[in-house]
Amino acid sequence: MKCIFCDIINRDLPAEVLYEDEQVISFLDIRPMNYGHALIVPKMHVENFLSLPEDQMGRVFIIAQKIACALRDALGFDGFNITINNGKAAGQTVFHLPIHIIPRYSHDTFQYKIDFKKYRNNELEEIGNSIRKCI
Ligand code: 5GP
Ligand code: ZN
Numbered sequence: 001m002k003c004i005f006c007d008i009i010n011r012d013l014p015a016e017v018l019y020e021d022e023q024v025i026s027f028l029d030i031r032p033m034n035y036g037h038a039l040i041v042p043k044m045h046v047e048n049f050l051s052l053p054e055d056q057m058g059r060v061f062i063i064a065q066k067i068a069c070a071l072r073d074a075l076g077f078d079g080f081n082i083t084i085n086n087g088k089a090a091g092q093t094v095f096h097l098p099i100h101i102i103p104r105y106s107h108d109t110f111q112y113k114i115d116f117k118k119y120r121n122n123e124l125e126e127i128g129n130s131i132r133k134c135i
Contacts, residue, residue, distance in 0.1 A: 003094075003095070003096050005045075005094055005096040005098065006045055008027060009041070009043050018067060018070070019063065019066070019067060020043075023042060023043055023044070023059050024043060024059055024063045025040075025041050026039065026040045026063060027039055034077075034103045034104065036071050036077075036103045037100065037101070037102050037103065039099065039101075040060060040067055040098065040101065041097065041098050041099075042056055042060050042097060046096070047095050047096065048086040048087065048092065048097050049097060050086065051097070060099065061099075064099050064101060067101055068080055068082070068101050071103055077103035077104055077105060078104060078106045079104040079105075080101055080102060080103050080104055081101075081102040081104060082100065082101055082102075083099075083100040084097070084098075084100070085100075
């Protein structure tokens with residue numbers, strides 16, 4: 001199966017690589033939401049957050065923190081978002097898990113248009129109960 005990120009990991013495709021070790025690679029997103037938008041990707045081909053093995057979870061997030069620190073020091077952003085899109089409905093476009101680190105500035109032009117919901121009656125507790133049963 002063709003995978004852009006496996007091609008980057010194998011150096012069959014070029015990328016602006018920021019960091020790599022045995023398990024993780026980080027490179028700049030080719031279509032940044034702000035300059036310096038970075039991706040942290042496990043070298044193992046896993047589709048999304050749910051398929052990342054537990055023993056890789058820690059390493060991937062340690063590197064995500066390392067990259068976020070480097071972006072802060074290099075770019076002096078005002079804040080940043082860590083995003084993982086899981087599934088088409090959530091905006092995932094490459095089906096090899098990337099963690100996005102997106103630099104943010106007080107006056108950048110991002111807008112999240114969210115139709116916030118309101119829990120009614122017992123909905124909050126019912127939804128809590130149904131989720132707790134699955135943990
Ligand atoms: P997703 O949409 O799956 O959460 O994230 C995939 C990201 O990969 C997107 O933000 C997209 O811009 C980036 N991307 C897609 N193709 C390439 C590529 O060939 N090189 C790099 N560096 N980034 C890519
Ligand atoms: Zn892959």
